[in-house]
Amino acid sequence: MSTRKILLSEDEMPRQWYNILPDLPHGLQPPLHPATGKPVGPDDLAPIFPMPLIEQEVSTERYIDIPEPVLEKYLLWRPTPLIRARALEAFLQTPAKIYYKHEGVSPAGSHKPNTAVAQAYYNKISGTKRISTETGAGQWGSALSFAGALFGLEIKVYMVRISYDQKPYRRLMMNAWGANCVPSPSPDTKAGRTILEQDPDSPGSLGIAISEAIEDAVTNPGSKYSLGSVLNHVLLHQTIIGQEAQKQLQKIGEYPDIIIGCAGGGSNFAGLALPFVRDKMGGKKIDIIAVEPSSCPTMTKGPFVYDFGDTVQMTPLLPMHSLGHDFVPAPIHAGGLRYHGMAPIVSQLLLDKLIEARAVKQLETFAAGVTWARTEGFIPAPETNHALAVVIEEAKKCKEEGKAKTILVNWSGHGLVDMMAYNAYFEGKLSDYDLPDEEIQKALRALEKFPKPKL
Numbered sequence: 001m002s003t004r005k006i007l008l009s010e011d012e013m014p015r016q017w018y019n020i021l022p023d024l025p026h027g028l029q030p031p032l033h034p035a036t037g038k039p040v041g042p043d044d045l046a047p048i049f050p051m052p053l054i055e056q057e058v059s060t061e062r063y064i065d066i067p068e069p070v071l072e073k074y075l076l077w078r079p080t081p082l083i084r085a086r087a088l089e090a091f092l093q094t095p096a097k098i099y100y101k102h103e104g105v106s107p108a109g110s111h112k113p114n115t116a117v118a119q120a121y122y123n124k125i126s127g128t129k130r131i132s133t134e135t136g137a138g139q140w141g142s143a144l145s146f147a148g149a150l151f152g153l154e155i156k157v158y159m160v161r162i163s164y165d166q167k168p169y170r171r172l173m174m175n176a177w178g179a180n181c182v183p184s185p186s187p188d189t190k191a192g193r194t195i196l197e198q199d200p201d202s203p204g205s206l207g208i209a210i211s212e213a214i215e216d217a218v219t220n221p222g223s224k225y226s227l228g229s230v231l232n233h234v235l236l237h238q239t240i241i242g243q244e245a246q247k248q249l250q251k252i253g254e255y256p257d258i259i260i261g262c263a264g265g266g267s268n269f270a271g272l273a274l275p276f277v278r279d280k281m282g283g284k285k286i287d288i289i290a291v292e293p294s295s296c297p298t299m300t301k302g303p304f305v306y307d308f309g310d311t312v313q314m315t316p317l318l319p320m321h322s323l324g325h326d327f328v329p330a331p332i333h334a335g336g337l338r339y340h341g342m343a344p345i346v347s348q349l350l351l352d353k354l355i356e357a358r359a360v361k362q363l364e365t366f367a368a369g370v371t372w373a374r375t376e377g378f379i380p381a382p383e384t385n386h387a388l389a390v391v392i393e394e395a396k397k398c399k400e401e402g403k404a405k406t407i408l409v410n411w412s413g414h415g416l417v418d419m420m421a422y423n424a425y426f427e428g429k430l431s432d433y434d435l436p437d438e439e440i441q442k443a444l445r446a447l448e449k450f451p452k453p454k455l
């Protein structure tokens with residue numbers, strides 16, 4: 001019998017997160033205050049985030065200890081298994097070895113609890129009573145709801161309308177963990193009301209939902225805001241994934257040639273990739289690929305600019321690849337990948353050519369997800385299917401070239417609450433959306449007057 005799963009004992013779980021900031025070859029350009037054009041300081045962020053998270057956002061410590069209460073919660077599902085996708089390899093008749101890091105085993109079903117638990121903990125010890133947040137597909141909202149239940153925090157979730165309608169079970173999961181979830185745009189905030197007046201049928205977007213959640217946090221005493229991706233501290237918390245994977249691969253004497261992750265705001269991709277990016281900067285040869293939808297091609301078509309993280313311009317200006325904060329992506333089923341921007345760390349790594357980006361079409365991603373389910377069994381989330389489409393593409397290339405490369409992918413979440421999306425695919429109701437260049441140019445016009453980052 002050949003080995004399938006590479007497991008770590010609880011004792012072997014990493015005790016620190018890896019912070020890439022001190023290792024970035026050209027550093028990271030600072031977020032700017034939109035009114036002054038000057039770098040934002042801790043005081044600017046204090047109304048929305050607790051101080052320990054603000055400190056992590058700018059920390060220059062290479063390794064940051066994971067607090068004991070967070071480690072204890074991680075043990076509910078971590079360390080996650082690293083699994084060799086032998087059945088997929090056989091189906092594709094590829095000489096490639098495919099390993100996947102199964103983040104779908106968490107209670108919420110994705111990688112998101114890695115940071116949700118950490119953020120809930122730091123809020124709790126800082127005296128926060130209530131957290132507001134946004135969610136796309138509902139994975140992040142459910143992860144924070146789960147974490148809120150563990151630490152006794154009230155959670156309010158603004159869920160992008162299109163996903164709220166497509167994924168009622170995600171809302172019910174949030175309710176089961178005691179959270180309140182409303183569709184965004186909502187009548188609960190000024191930002192939501194303004195958008196509803198202009199377009200009562202707005203499908204919503206992550207950018208709009210972020211605006212609502214921030215407004216909620218700053219207008220409700222005892223409340224803070226929490227973001228499930230994009231920011232440095234979120235990516236930091238996810239690095240437990242890549243560090244576990246490194247230990248697991250080391251156990252079997254393997255090292256990846258190719259690393260793949262899907263990217264919405266960039267956190268699961270970065271969580272797996274960043275510890276390996278460090279190796280790459282130290283001389284290892286690895287292709288590290290971030291995969292996005294062709295309908296929301298932030299990295300492959302969006303320029304590197306200063307832009308707002310949200311639609312109503314409440315966040316600082318972030319240096320990132322962006323399609324413009326007004327951009328409302330097509331209602332594809334991978335709701336977690338419908339974001340106009342990309343994490344500044346991921347954007348900078350792309351600029352530094354330490355990683356590459358690829359865009360894939362929706363139908364190809366579902367075909368990959370179905371192939372995966374019929375070989376490896378686990379049904380992937382529509383977001384994860386983007387990464388799997390590129391895994392299959394690379395494995396086929398290995399076959400053509402006769403190369404036995406080792407591929408490592410972040411299997412970011414299961415799709416058990418996304419079966420209506422699969423249903424739409426089976427019924428032939430899904431289509432591909434390629435974003436026309438004119439539409440990108442239109443959305444980017446709003447950025448013309450903003451400061452420009454160094455390229």
Ligand SMILES: Cc1ncc(COP(=O)(O)O)c(C=O)c1O
Pocket residue numbers: 110111136137138139140228229230262263264265266267268269335336337381383384412413414
């Ligand atoms: C299963 C899954 N994978 C990936 C993503 C993309 O987010 P990120 O780029 O922050 O990992 C999401 C977001 O909701 C998700 O739910």
